[in-house]
Amino acid sequence: MVANIRKFLPYVLASNVAEMAPFLAMVTFQIPAALTVLQILAVDLGTDLLPALGLGAEPPESGLMHQPPRRRTAALLDRPLMLRAYLVLGLAEAVVAMGGYLLTWRMHGLGWDELRLAAPLLLHGQAGPVLTSIQQQASSVAFSCIVAGQIGAALACRSERRSALADLGRRPWLGNPLLMLGVGVEVGFTALLLGWPPLSGQFAMTPFDARLGPLVLLAPLVVMLADDLRKRRLAA
Template structure:
């Protein structure tokens, strides 16, 4: 603990070193010293929140990243200088607000991961068409059916996820961390997306080969085999997106820990997703709109094991990430 008189005797260099402590308490400090502490913490790159209710607290409230004034007992000057005002003067409201803010931030990242993942299996068929000269595995209407149909409600459900367990045990995010950062893009475009693309293209190729297609053979857009193959690619993407919605509920925790409950909207979204897929494949309007056909039974039997392999691959990635994180924390403490 450092009190006001001791703080007054400390130079800037000594204070800078003192602020490196993981736990530090300052007591009986003046308003000027409070401002000095805020400035010192900000020079170290910390995000600083300050609470206050008096006129003398106004400079520190103004200087902080987030100034929090008391709504009932605070002075007009303090409230004018603050960014937030506690209407109930209850400090527990700050904790609840931080928890809610972290949950909202996480949910936006979950939404983005889910949406961006399906971009890869949507792009790969066009790359294969251009580079390899094979029939197009996914048509433009089918891509729109995923982006504007089957993915919509599950993605919105991820935005309503409850806060993860242990969310308040995490250290604060770095000031420079972006919402859409390299880690999120690497997970969506570099890991989850390529896995989905591999399964989707395997389903497409499997249906073609089972129908007697040979490499280099052209297929008309209205050929039954081609319609069935593109339908297989579409079905594979949607089925893996069903699994992906649970995968995206957490970037670190095992799916066993995060579970499958706690968000009823998620199950409504999955139900609508599968209903739309069935309509696209097994109703005359859906087939006419998207150029699909009913799929063979063996394909439906092969998709669940492939979806399970997708889930297990992500579980292995998370386990490795958790191990590396623990090892890095231990090395940092040494």
């Protein structure tokens, strides 16, 4: 039970960094916020819920009985877990999400200076349809990168020791059907938010340029790679 709690805790905490980064960037660099409050709620209450439950039901790892017993007084939210959640998984998600947001603006021919000029217009609802459309596309990319990054975080958090990337080719995917269902729901819900007008209108999201699709697909691999590097360093 304790081992599974330590699997879903870093997963749940990781997205906090990626959700906070847009507002830190807005205050620091005076650019538009990459996410809206409703989009953050869609991650926390929509896409993250089932995968977190799935990690809580993850089957025991092989060799678990050979590990030294955990001290009864040891904290669940200890320093290694927090560093993993915030500085490894979360930071990787934030970098990809903000990179996708800024890249979307760049693909529409708008650089840093234009983005700063657009910020007050978007904040006060004075932006024209062109700027509003680009902002919604950029937000959709950032949101999709976070959701994809959380899929990578879920796979990485299945083990505190094994490589998530190596597991992709050898670990039975059906060993945790609830986690697989959660990943499917994440993808399906994101597709609805992007493409179904009743939802996309409420959440200020819209389909984005297909050329940005590879970046979204890369997000889970970046998160898993970052966690794998951490695991290798701890094992060295």
